[in-house]
């Protein structure tokens with residue numbers, strides 16, 4: 001099935017520069033121990049350090065039980081300030097020396113399968129896969145690996161693999177994946193407008209649409225290997241593994257060069273970022289430190305910091321939240337609480353409109369602004385069909401929304417709310433500023449609950 005719907009963003013304030021820089025080692029690192037990432041992967045992690053202990057960047061902080069030890073390395077050198085169920089806090093000494101990965105080798109693909117799997121787990125690379133493989137045998141369940149090199153959000157339009165310097169890293173990452181997942185067919189997915197960048201020769205290449213949200217895992221799976229990633233009932237196809245391009249680079253750095261798995265490679269972009277671009281950031285870096293180093297001052301804001309994509313990410317509730325290993329993006333937009341009166345009467349030099357009703361659409365050198373404002377507030381649905389035109393999975397969001405609003409949610413099931421991937425485009429383009437996608441999500445959840453209840457009663 002080809003890609004339909006979606007949206008092509010042009011010329012926004014705060015687009016990331018195509019350059020990878022490193023943030024200095026943070027003054028403090030905050031590592032999740034149980035409630036967040038590992039719990040969602042159903043992993044029980046044992047804490048190996050205690051308050052007052054000195055740790056080295058790369059030494060083990062946490063590890064799983066069982067025959068294959070899945071480790072979490074310390075991202076900084078320093079002293080453990082606290083360690084418990086709510087997390088580990090390390091006061092960093094600011095030095096950037098690293099303890100090399102034990103057992104790393106120039107060519108991990110020449111190791112036996114058990115050995116390469118052991119290195120993958122003990123080095124912390126398992127965290128980049130986003131799912132737990134408990135034993136080497138479980139790697140055999142993966143038949144497709146999709147590497148996402150797709151970039152088409154409002155803030156990441158000028159991406160290039162050249163920012164990672166050494167092209168051999170990507171090739172070595174792919175060879176390592178082949179050794180880990182010998183049954184898997186590996187496909188690199190990239191936008192049509194970036195096809196010149198991929199020539200690894202180590203994997204298939206699939207050219208995809210330049211429209212957002214083609215980087216969404218569900219669409220990547222559908223359009224590269226023609227598999228449905230999440231079923232209507234909500235179960236995930238375990239034969240498909242989707243990795244980000246930067247994760248493959250990191251796997252090569254860790255397993256072939258011995259750099260411990262202590263970084264996140266993040267796009268930090270948006271109008272609130274002083275130098276929007278790509279950053280190598282130590283995991284555990286608190287958002288307060290990202291704010292201090294990379295964000296514009298609050299008198300130019302205030303700023304809303306979003307972990308993840310602008311439309312589907314989650315706002316940071318506390319500056320003590322910290323960067324996680326699989327984070328790929330931080331978006332920062334202006335918090336704009338004051339309503340713009342008569343906005344629709346203005347020419348729109350700085351704002352985007354799906355309806356092409358703004359001056360900015362025709363004057364491309366004017367950067368368009370992104371902020372949190374509803375710009376006039378919610379109005380009734382005018383049945384303009386913008387939401388169903390952009391919906392990348394071909395459903396009718398406004399029909400589902402209407403049934404949910406009428407408390408007639410079960411009637412909406414025939415419009416397939418369970419196909420929604422939560423990209424948020426319907427909310428973005430709606431001229432009436434209706435929160436369409438939360439209603440679609442609500443209908444999908446009810447559908448899944450109903451199906452589960454039916455299965456129990458059968």
Ligand code: SF4
Nearest residue numbers: 391420421423424426
């Ligand atoms: S209904 Fe879901 S998939 Fe369709 S545009 Fe809205 S959020 Fe995206």
Ligand code: SF4
Nearest residue numbers: 381382384385387430
């Ligand atoms: S975009 Fe908004 S106004 Fe237009 S049909 Fe969808 S919900 Fe209604």
